[in-house]
Amino acid sequence: MPRVADHDARHGQITDAVQRLIVRHGLAAVTVARTAAEAGMSVGLVQHYFTAKDEMLLATFTRVNGRFTARVDELVNRGEAEGRTIAEMLRQALAELVPLDDARRAEFLVRLAFADRAAHNARLAAVQRETLVGIRSRVAQAIDNGTACGEVAQGIDAADQALQIVAFTEGLALHAHIDPDGTPKPAILAALDGRLGRVFTGTCRHTQPG
Structure with missing residues (x-):
């Protein structure tokens, strides 16, 4: 259960970061690197969930x-x-x-x-x-x-x-x-x-x- 909860939390953390980038700068600003920075995590971790x-x-x-x-x-x-x-x-x-x-x-x-x-x-x-x-x-x-x-x-x-x-x-x-x-x-x-x-x-x- 903790692993599932952690997965869901990370997933939500990333998608919330994408939403904030879209709101502030538009879709063109959404990249894996910028999303990682916005979410406060590494690029590798973002790529673990989304390629x-x-x-x-x-x-x-x-x-x-x-x-x-x-x-x-x-x-x-x-x-x-x-x-x-x-x-x-x-x-x-x-x-x-x-x-x-x-x-x-x-x-x-x-x-x-x-x-x-x-x-x-x-x-x-x-x-x-x-x-x-x-x-x-x-x-x-x-x-x-x-x-x-x-x-x-x-x-x-x-x-x-x-x-x-x-x-x-x-x-x-x-x-x-x-x-x-x-x-x-x-x-x-x-x-x-x-x-x-x-x-x-x-x-x-x-x-x-x-």
Whole structure:
């Protein structure tokens, strides 16, 4: 167990260093040598875990996605315990994709760097596609759940709406990154509410009093 824990800790130490380099200097600054210096370890130790830049980027992207998924799961669990509507929980989950604070901005920059690299790397592109499909699938499931409880009208195409909602959210994220002053948090959340309000038009039977 200690060896596994040490391996995971080293792995996380390296990917966190990659993320910091991307945030401060961009993807071009990420090299094995610079990552080693940023992580406070030897080049040889970094190469023990990762032999190439793409491997470090993939691991960092995977770590960012893991953090996002964990936060969303926590939001859903807390929302269900508090009796929140599906629309409210989905709005909170989607907002985690938007760079509204330093932590989410750092993660957004990693996703942006990964997208740039994936444009010319089939392996990374496959992971990027799988990740996107997974996010759309979770949104579609939320819409299906909304249909089952009455928040969403019958006959709504969940997959089609999920595609539109995720694309809309990614557009907001890009605007928030490029022009943060012009897209403040209240405006972002209001935009998400407006888009979701076009799908979640009803009231959940499970949250109605009595």
